[in-house]
Amino acid sequence: MAAAKRTVVHYGRRALPGDLQGPFDERYNVVKPDDLTANPELMKTVEGVLMYGMHQVVNAGFLDSMPALKVVSTCSVGYDHIDVAACKQRQVAVGHTPGVVAGATADVAWTLMLAAGRRLAEGHGICTATTTTAFDPNWFGKEVYGSTLGIVGMGGVGFEVARRSVGFDMKVLYHNRQRRDASVEEPVKAEYVSDLKELVSRSDYIVCCVPAYPASNGLFSRDVFASARQGAIFVNVSRGSLVDQDALVENLQSGHLYAAGLDVTDPEPLPRDHPLLTMHNVTLMPHVGTATMKTRVKMGELALRNLEAGLAGKPVEAAPPV
Numbered sequence: 001m002a003a004a005k006r007t008v009v010h011y012g013r014r015a016l017p018g019d020l021q022g023p024f025d026e027r028y029n030v031v032k033p034d035d036l037t038a039n040p041e042l043m044k045t046v047e048g049v050l051m052y053g054m055h056q057v058v059n060a061g062f063l064d065s066m067p068a069l070k071v072v073s074t075c076s077v078g079y080d081h082i083d084v085a086a087c088k089q090r091q092v093a094v095g096h097t098p099g100v101v102a103g104a105t106a107d108v109a110w111t112l113m114l115a116a117g118r119r120l121a122e123g124h125g126i127c128t129a130t131t132t133t134a135f136d137p138n139w140f141g142k143e144v145y146g147s148t149l150g151i152v153g154m155g156g157v158g159f160e161v162a163r164r165s166v167g168f169d170m171k172v173l174y175h176n177r178q179r180r181d182a183s184v185e186e187p188v189k190a191e192y193v194s195d196l197k198e199l200v201s202r203s204d205y206i207v208c209c210v211p212a213y214p215a216s217n218g219l220f221s222r223d224v225f226a227s228a229r230q231g232a233i234f235v236n237v238s239r240g241s242l243v244d245q246d247a248l249v250e251n252l253q254s255g256h257l258y259a260a261g262l263d264v265t266d267p268e269p270l271p272r273d274h275p276l277l278t279m280h281n282v283t284l285m286p287h288v289g290t291a292t293m294k295t296r297v298k299m300g301e302l303a304l305r306n307l308e309a310g311l312a313g314k315p316v317e318a319a320p321p322v
Helices: 021-027 033-038 040-045 060-064 084-089 102-117 120-128 156-168 182-188 196-202 222-227 245-254 293-311
Strands: 007-011 029-031 046-051 071-074 093-095 148-152 171-175 190-192 205-208 232-236 257-262 282-284
Touching: 007 033, 033 040, 040 046, 046 293, 060 084, 071 293, 084 093, 093 293, 102 120, 102 156, 102 205, 102 232, 102 257, 102 282, 102 293, 148 156, 148 196, 156 171, 156 182, 171 196, 182 190, 196 222, 222 245, 245 257
Parallel strands: 007 029, 007 046, 046 071, 071 093, 148 171, 148 205, 171 190, 205 232, 232 257, 257 282
Antiparallel strands: none
């Protein structure tokens, strides 16, 4: 007699990428949040949570409503939506998907750096406007080549951003909770800066690559932006919650910051009357740092391995620090 399938709730607006959904459905008794609402008794049988494309808040109340829960697996690097300490207290494993996202996310960081610095969106508008009859030879942008790059968060994404800077002959500064060893610093000639305000004061391009966790919220405060070098460019490929958005808007409007390139905001999408949507010096993307099929499949595969390990009572492959 075949063993009963483990019950896993899938929080997500879309199916898993590539060919992952079929085997997932076959392996587990997969339920959706609506199923739990319709039949609350199901919550007593849920042993696993898998999130793809939706960040369900996992707190003490959520955990207590699922007494059989063994593992929470999120298909994301950030885990600010999960109370990791509460999970540990209840012996619920937590898995996330760092590492595999680094290359694709770094590509988007560089897309935004170049677009913001060289005014890509504005230039496209000039080229397509029906009123354009000539190009202004003094329509300038900011140099990227030979500039100073300040990376905040020198994990996998930050290192890949730095690695791409070598071809642009950039000076690389980085700020991290802990200094990285020579194997990270030397290939990109990176200089560690322990104080965030000092880093932003010395950087032409400031790139936020910090994973989202509770302590990182509001990292880019009004004081930090005030410390930035005049005319610096701010790029965020992490989470919007790390940024005081009102302070960002003010610094862009005043010209203290030259421009911003944002793959993430808070909330997402922004309200349709938000000032960031109409500012000429802001380039926006719809949170697509990891949005290639190759990367999303790798993330899905890792999330499923984390889920399987947690259900088996084994250590997950990628767990956030507590």
